[in-house]
Amino acid sequence: MIAGFSWRLLGRELRSGELRLLFAALLVAVAAVTAVGFFSDRVRQGLQREARQMMGGDLLVTADHPVPDHYRDEARRRGLQMAETMVFPSMVMAGGQPQLADIKAVSGSYPLRGKLASSPGGGEPGRDADHGPAAGSVWLDERLAAALGAGPGDRVMVGSRSLPVAAILTREPDRGVNFFSLAPRLMMHLDDVAATGLVQFGARIRYQLMLAGAERDVAAYRKWLEKRLARGEKLEDTGNGRPEIRSVLDRAERFLGLATLLTVILSAVAAAMAARRYLQRHLDACAVMRCLGMTQGRLLRFHATLFLWLALLAGVVGSVTGFLAHFVLMRWLAQLLALDLPPAGWLPLLPGFGVAGVLLFGFAMPPLLQLARVPTLRVLRRELGAPQASLLGGYLFGLLLLAGLIVWVAGDLRLGLLAVAGFGGALLVFWGIARLSIVVIARLSIVVIARGRGGAGFGWRQGIASLGRHAPAAAIQVVALAIGLMAMLLLTVIRGDLLATWQNSVPAEAPNRFIINIQPEQRAALADELRALGVxxxxxxxxxxxxxxxxxxxxxxxxxxxxxxxxxxxxxxxxxxxxxxxxxxxxxxxxxxxxxxxxxxxxxxxxxxxxxxxxxxxxxxxxxxxxxxxxxxxxxxxxxxxxxxxxxxxxxxxxxxxxxxxxxxxxxxxHLPAAQADAASALVKRFPNLTLIDVQAVVSQLQTVVGQVANAIQFIFLFALLAGAIVLYAALLTAFDERRYELAVMRALGARRRQLEQALRVELAVIGALAGLFAALGALALGTVVSRQVFQLDLDTSLWLPVVAMCGGALFAVVVGWLGFRRLLATPPLLALRTGA
Incomplete structure (x- = not known):
């Protein structure tokens, strides 16, 4: 019976607007959390799959000696696919031209994951290949082919054997970026290694056994092998995939976590304000229900069921919204990474519904308890059972739940703890300073009264005096506005500075060439060559x-x-x-x-x-x-x-x-401009012992990743901005309800509308200015700490932010507040006095 009646009442409350603000706050928080959750889950799975392709297999056994046969026997028994490689440095020669190269010998089944690519000649596009060179032939990468002046059809001396060049190697899935060991590559078949005579005692050879198969079988094999690894042997898995962009993606995840947790914080403030307003507007109805025989327990269960329906509805609608929104993130980042993303799982729904439950019951429970304890005498004496003005006492349980939720949602322990400490400290500091500031400003009303003349003096007197009469409520409004503005400043000004600093960390003219193995006697000549190129x-x-x-x-x-x-x-x-x-x-x-x-x-x-x-x-x-x-x-x-x-x-x-x-x-x-790319070959020809590494592709990828990730992050920040707007509106809406009866009494006593308008503007301007000042100082302090401790960036902000925030906060409060107060002043005083609200 309670469940059905509360569901019908929920529909009525949503249609009348009593719960729309609370529902909107929950919806935005759930949508932001699930959008990031769905996207992160799919990208994580996609990166793991791509990392396997970049490794050439699911699991690698790497050793500085030949892999024992019983490792292969056990893998074969478990039904795993296998491939083997040997990598070692050696001199190769073509046409009398020697060149140090990395020799990679591969078995016929290599690679197990990913694709090789080769081209029939230099400068031609590469084509996918399922396996490496056939026995009796070699592939050269483009740098080695250029250094040797050799191509398909030519012969290359590898050790004591001459082998024909069959193709140009253009892509190798498991070749990472290592600036200090990256040399030109020659790939050959594993069966040809013995004939070269290069495998001698003391040779520095890296042996690899690649394995692939069902995830469960690979995990079981890894567990079996971990206990048997000998010295010089190690296992590698997807944790080593794509190191050149992993740091960028990790930082992107922290940016997304920052946007999400700010959304949750703002939604929590909005939920607390909306729940408090719901309490104020339902005290009389609950008092009547108590008079009609409803017990405190039944009244509490009734409203708790109502809020449970609201949490489920917000969870469902917010999850659907988040699921649709995550496709926008995929449009930017998934295409950027060229990932074939797997379907979305259902696990991201858990944090979404968890956010709805924590926000609603953590911040709605105190008002619900007050509603259940409303005295029946309130129907005769409306001052009884008034809502408590304390912001921290009644919401301590909700604040503790919110702190745990922030750490969980952030996805980064340091970021979560900094956010909890920053906003928790801001809440306490803002509350204390707001109460003190309002008392000081109220004392100034004496000076205003002494100097006041005519209607303008009345407006100023009443505006400042009203702050003193409603000091606790005004402090709550200042704190709510300050927290909302602080988060929005972090989302706009601070976020912009962070992203600009991050993007500038990979400048347009970042170095795109490395030269190693420069001998001391070559230093001066090479420096002269580079200066001649304008480098x-x-x-x-x-x-x-x-x-x-x-x-x-x-x-x-x-x-x-x-x-x-x-x-x-x-x-x-x-x-x-x-x-x-x-x-x-x-x-x-x-x-x-x-x-x-x-x-x-x-x-x-x-x-x-x-x-x-x-x-x-x-x-x-x-x-x-x-x-x-x-x-x-x-x-x-x-x-x-x-x-x-x-x-x-x-x-x-x-x-x-x-x-x-x-x-x-x-x-x-x-940095070598594209127009001078040929100069790199000239350097190698003059100094043949040098190893010149072209990382232009890596630099371009990093720059593109940063730019596209920034777009995706800004999309998630839209949720936080929407939550911030809800907070600001909720804070001012609370003031509307508290002033309705007071304004009606003053108008009945003869106050003119113009005088009341000026008084309200003064009050709103002071509240907004205080909130803006607190918000700017808090955003600067927290933004500086987060940028250094979480993102390892130096935040560069201007000191004009507090002044602009004060003016902006005052203007915002006056404009938005005035839109609501106009309706109050337009209501006939007799009607407001009869309704008592």
Whole structure:
């Protein structure tokens, strides 16, 4: 009976407008959460599938020795597909021209995932291929073909065997971007390796066993193999897919999380304001129902059921809206990534309905409890059972639920905690300062009264005096407006600065060429060649070293049993360099940079991420083995690097005179315009030992990704802006209800309409100006912290924002508030006094 009656009442309340504001707030929050949820879920699945294609399989077993036969036997027993590769450096020769190349020998079943592409000649478009070169032939990539001056039909000497070139390799699915080992590629069949005589004792060969199959079978095989891995063996899966754009996508997810959590915060404020208004407008009806015999428990169950229907309806409609909206995100990002996205799952519906439930019952429960306790005497004495003015006491439960919801929705623990701390602190600070400010302004009414003359004086006196009479309610309106404006400022001004800073991190003239293996005697000649081309490039020294001790503690892969990245870092050789000044794009986060007197002293500056991964702290002594000699370095500073700037960066830097006695090569990066692309081949011909790496495709992809992701993010921010508009309207709508009876009494006592209009404008302007000031200061503080701690960006904002926000807040409150108050002033005083509202 209660369920049916509450459902019918819900329809009536929505048609009359009593619950429309609350329903709109829930709908926007659910739509934003589910839109991002559906899109993120589909992209996550698509990226995993694409990552498998970029790996050439579902699971890779990588080793520095031949893969044991029983690994293959077990994979065969489980019905998994297999392919094998061997990768090693070697000199190749064509027409007497030698060239260092990466030799990749593949089995006939390679690749298991993804597609190879080859072309019959240089400059011709590549065509998909299901397998690599046939036995007795090789494929050359375009750089190796250009360096050797060879093409299809020519012969290449690989070790002791001469093999014909069958095609030009244009795409290799499992070839990642590694600037320090990327050399021209020669691909051959695995069966031809033995005849070349290149596999000798001590050869640096990387062996891989690729596996593919059903997800359950691959997972079972991985679990079986993890317990049997020997030294020099490791497993790789989709976590390593597409590293060149993963950082951009991770940052995009954090931007989407910021937009979503701001939407949830704004919707929570709107829900609290709308629920409070619902309480105010239903106290009399509940008092009448109590007089007719309805108990407190029955009254509470009735309204709780009504709100449950509202939550379900908002969840359904919001989820449908979010599902449709996520196709807009797909239009930008999915096409950008060329992903074949799988169908949407149902799991994103859970957060959507969870948001509706938390917002509604977390912020509607206090008003419901007050409705259930309304005294029956209210039908005779309307001052009884008035709604409580406290903002925090009654809503503490809802605020705690909201805090947990924000952390969950953000998708990033640091971003969620910062948002909770920022808006929670803002709520407390805004409330305290708003109460104090209103008291101070009310005291000024004495001065206004003393100076007031005529009608204008009456308007100013009444406007400021009204703030003093309704200080708690006015403080609530200031806080609600300030929180709403603060979020909207974050969504507009701060968001624009963040996106602009992010997009500028990959500038149009970002370096698109790297040159490595520059010998010291070639440095001056190469610099002259680059200057002749009009290229500005800095040739930086690079020393190979292995880290063996941190803070007096020997380290090895076994020192980090739970951290695979730390194990890989310890296993590899580091690239060290030296310089006296702090490189561009580097930012000190701890310690001090090398002093001029530090030349020759054993100091080191370490990249902050590396320090966190390996547990390196300021003051620690690092011991590196450089060309067989131990170098002891004390960590004097930690740096953050702009890895997506495409500049040359080093994990460890020392001052001059510390490692300069070690064998070093040089590296540089620079931007080469498309019109000078032929100059790259000329450099390689003059300096044949150099390895020139063209990363133009990577730079272009990064720039496109950033631009398109920014469009998708702005679409999600529209939900937050809509929620902010609902908050502002709800805050002012509350003021309409509280002023209706008071305005009627004043008009009955002889106040003219023009006087009341001026009083209301003054009151609204003060509330809006205070809210704008608080919002601007809060947005600047929170935006600065979020930009640095979450997005690793330096926010550059202007100090005029508080002034503009004050003026904008006052204007907004006057304009929007006046549209509502005009109806109140147009209502005949007798009618308002008879209805009592």
């Amino acid at each position: 500005r490039a800095e040739l930086l020294p690079m020393v190979r070293a292995r880290l063996i001790s941190i803070g007096g503690r020997p380290v090895s892969p076994a020192s980090y049993p739970e951290d695979e990245r730390a194990q890989r870092l310890i296993e590899r050789e580091f690239n060290l360099s030296w310089r006296a000044d702090l490189p561009a794009g580097n930012q000190l986060v701890a310690g001090t940079w090398f002093q001029p007197t530090a030349a020759g002293q054993g100091e080191a500056s370490v990249e902050d991420g590396l320090a966190k991964t390996l547990g390196i702290r300021l003051g620690d002594e690092l011991v590196f083995v450089v060309a067989g000699i131990e170098k002891h370095l004390r960590v004097s500073s930690l740096r953050k690097l702009a890895w997506d700037s495409m500049r040359v960066n080093f994990f460890v830097l020392t001052p001059p005179g510390v490692i300069e006695d070690a064998p070093a090569s040089y590296i540089t990066s620079f």
